[in-house]
Amino acid sequence: MKILVINGPNLNMLGIREPAIYGAQNYDALCKMINAHSAEKGVEVKIFQSNHEGAMVDEIQAAYGKFDGIVINPAAYTHTSVAILDALKAVGLPAVEVHISDVSKREDFRQISYAGMACVKSYIGLGFEGYCKAIDYLIEKYA
Ligand code: DQA
Helix, strand or coil: CEEEEEECCCHHHCCCCCHHHHCCCCHHHHHHHHHHHHHHHCCEEEEEECCCHHHHHHHHHHCCCCCCEEEEECHHHHHCCHHHHHHHHHHCCCEEEEECCCHHHCCHHHCCCCHHHHCCEEEECCCCHHHHHHHHHHHHHHC
């Protein structure tokens, strides 16, 4: 099974950005955890991060026919991007939404998730662990 993990804007700043919300571990630590978990479970993984909405759309489109599932944390684009929602719908791959923080307990503007409307499952507020749970869910349901 091949899984694409997509991370949106400012997630490359983990460890520096708002540690009280996102924790002290950096983006490299997140990637290492995802790679180790995927290896342990015997799945191939590609991790992609971009600060640009169009680049994320391009990556989702390029996954068509190449990957079996997507784990996506669209970060701030979660709450604004119809383009990412449409891209997920266009490729039709099972997608799982992840948020490190518990967006349900944060500002009003974080209460809508466009990408989530095209996702089969969401893991919210579990820190980095949400990515492992999302990978496990895709394996359980779609491998
Ligand atoms: C986030 C939550 C978003 O609201 C925020 O814009 C992010 C990160 C999270 O992982 O908790 O950048 O997606």
